[in-house]
Structures are given as C-alpha cells and as structure tokens.
Amino acid sequence: xxxxxxxxxxxxxxxxxxxxxxxxxxxxxxxxxxxxxxxxxxxxxxxxxxxxxxxxxxxxxxxxxxxxxxxxxxxxxxxxxxxxxxxxxxxxxxxxxxxxxxxxxxxxxxxxxxxxxxxxxxxxxxxxxxxxxxxxx
Numbered sequence: 001x002x003x004x005x006x007x008x009x010x011x012x013x014x015x016x017x018x019x020x021x022x023x024x025x026x027x028x029x030x031x032x033x034x035x036x037x038x039x040x041x042x043x044x045x046x047x048x049x050x051x052x053x054x055x056x057x058x059x060x061x062x063x064x065x066x067x068x069x070x071x072x073x074x075x076x077x078x079x080x081x082x083x084x085x086x087x088x089x090x091x092x093x094x095x096x097x098x099x100x101x102x103x104x105x106x107x108x109x110x111x112x113x114x115x116x117x118x119x120x121x122x123x124x125x126x127x128x129x130x131x132x133x134x135x136x137x
Contacts, residue, residue, distance in 0.1 A: 004025065037094075041094055041097045041101060042098075042101065044067065044095065045098035045101045045102050047067050048067055048095070048102060049117065051063070051066050051067050052116075052117050054116075054117050054118035055116060055118055056116060057107055057114035057116045058114060058115055058116065059074075059113070059114060059115075060092055060095060060113065060115065061074050061075070063095055063099075063115065064087065064091050064092060064095050067095070068091055068095070070083075072087060099115050102117055103117075104116060104117050105117075105118075
C-alpha cells in the first residue's frame with residue numbers, strides 16, 4: 001500500500017487535511033475493490049469457457065448453476081431472501097461480466113435472454129429450383 005503510506009505522510013506533515021485524506025483513502029479502497037472484482041471475473045470467465053459448449057444458448061440462471069453451483073427458483077429451489085440478494089446482486093452480475101469479457105453473443109431481452117459463445121454456422125445451401133435448372137443444362 002505505497003499510496004496509503006504516501007497519503008499518511010502528507011497528512012502527518014500537514015500538507016493534507018483529514019477530509020482530503022479521507023477522500024483519497026476512499027478512492028484507493030474503491031480502486032483496490034474494483035481490481036479484486038476484475039480478478040474474480042477473469043477467473044470466472046475461464047470457468048465459463050470450460051463449461052459451455054460453443055454454439056449452445058444458455059440462460060443466465062443455468063450458467064450460474066453450472067459454474068457457480070447456485071440454484072435459482074426456476075430449478076425448483078426455494079431460496080431465502082439472503083440467497084436471492086446474493087444471486088441477483090453478486091452472482092448474476094459477475095456472470096454477465098464474465099460473458100462480456102469472453103465476447104458472448106446475447107439473444108433476446110429480459111427473462112428470455114440467452115447467451116452463447118461462438119455460433120454454429122450453417123452450410124450455405126443453394127435453392128432447390130436453381131440446382132435442378134443447372135443439372136438439366
């Protein structure tokens with residue numbers, strides 16, 4: 001915490017007031033928390049990448065269950081208010097951030113949103129009428 005030591009020295013020397021020190025301390029703490037959260041998301045994205053099958057669409061609740069082992073009411077689980085708060089406020093946003101980091105495709109909106117990594121490409125087919133016309137010539 002080199003930044004905090006420097007700030008403390010400035011406070012002791014009278015260069016900073018206590019309120020300025022408190023503001024800078026909060027900024028440092030927020031930056032550290034953001035960096036820690038990013039590391040968690042990067043680790044989660046690696047787990048998501050190993051879990052999903054390319055070209056398959058997944059609901060967010062299925063990904064949270066498959067990767068983080070957290071069940072939702074749609075899986076027949078009666079959750080407590082505390083569990084719902086964690087799932088909706090922490091687990092799902094982390095999962096969405098991990099999917100965004102991986103560049104996942106998003107299909108639909110709201111409760112019908114599905115996520116997929118990569119898309120299954122269909123072979124290009126010629127219309128039947130054109131194929132028959134070229135075979136006759």
